[in-house]
Amino acid sequence: MHIPVRTCIGCGTRKSKYELIRLVLAGAEGVIVDYQQRRPGRGAYLCFKSECLLEMKKRRGLDRAFRLKVSPENYAKIETELMALLQKSKLESLLGFAAKARKLAIGSEAVKQAVSRNKAKLIIIAQDATENTQRQIKYLCEKQKIPWVYYGTKNSLGSLLGKTEVVVIAVIDPIFAQNIAKLWED
Numbered sequence: 001m002h003i004p005v006r007t008c009i010g011c012g013t014r015k016s017k018y019e020l021i022r023l024v025l026a027g028a029e030g031v032i033v034d035y036q037q038r039r040p041g042r043g044a045y046l047c048f049k050s051e052c053l054l055e056m057k058k059r060r061g062l063d064r065a066f067r068l069k070v071s072p073e074n075y076a077k078i079e080t081e082l083m084a085l086l087q088k089s090k091l092e093s094l095l096g097f098a099a100k101a102r103k104l105a106i107g108s109e110a111v112k113q114a115v116s117r118n119k120a121k122l123i124i125i126a127q128d129a130t131e132n133t134q135r136q137i138k139y140l141c142e143k144q145k146i147p148w149v150y151y152g153t154k155n156s157l158g159s160l161l162g163k164t165e166v167v168v169i170a171v172i173d174p175i176f177a178q179n180i181a182k183l184w185e186d
């Protein structure tokens with residue numbers, strides 16, 4: 001089977017085009033991310049890694065790929081979009097690993113128990129949790145000095161963990177908690 005190969009404009013590595021993110025020049029919109037790899041026109045490819053994204057920006061990789069001057073706003077827009085996506089995919093894979101390793105307390109009751117036993121290291125609250133739940137959890141976190149973040153919705157957290165809805169998660173392992181908290185830095 002023939003697999004089309006493309007070069008990452010960040011690190012210069014050649015890979016199957018399906019392992020790369022495609023960027024395309026879309027007229028007045030400028031350069032945009034072509035997730036489906038279907039937009040007509042000249043494409044440029046990038047590994048799905050923050051290093052390659054930063055290298056691309058530093059070397060003005062889009063200017064070279066499209067042979068024109070791409071605006072700083074356009075670079076910034078692509079960077080913001082892909083960084084958000086990278087953060088999401090890292091968080092989801094970390095949560096997946098933590099769940100398999102049984103290092104999560106899932107749901108309000110389990111989280112409250114983990115907190116009272118001093119086991120919760122980081123708490124993740126669904127953005128659409130009720131006001132009441134948010135208030136209760138944040139109160140516990142402040143009292144016990146546990147860091148917390150908002151992420152996703154009850155449904156998206158649920159589907160990540162193979163359940164219908166999940167309102168709140170406590171990470172009960174310090175290493176997983178550290179790695180997850182890092183995603184919110186800078």
Ligand SMILES: [Zn+2]
Binds near residue numbers: 008009011046047049
């Ligand atoms: Zn690369």
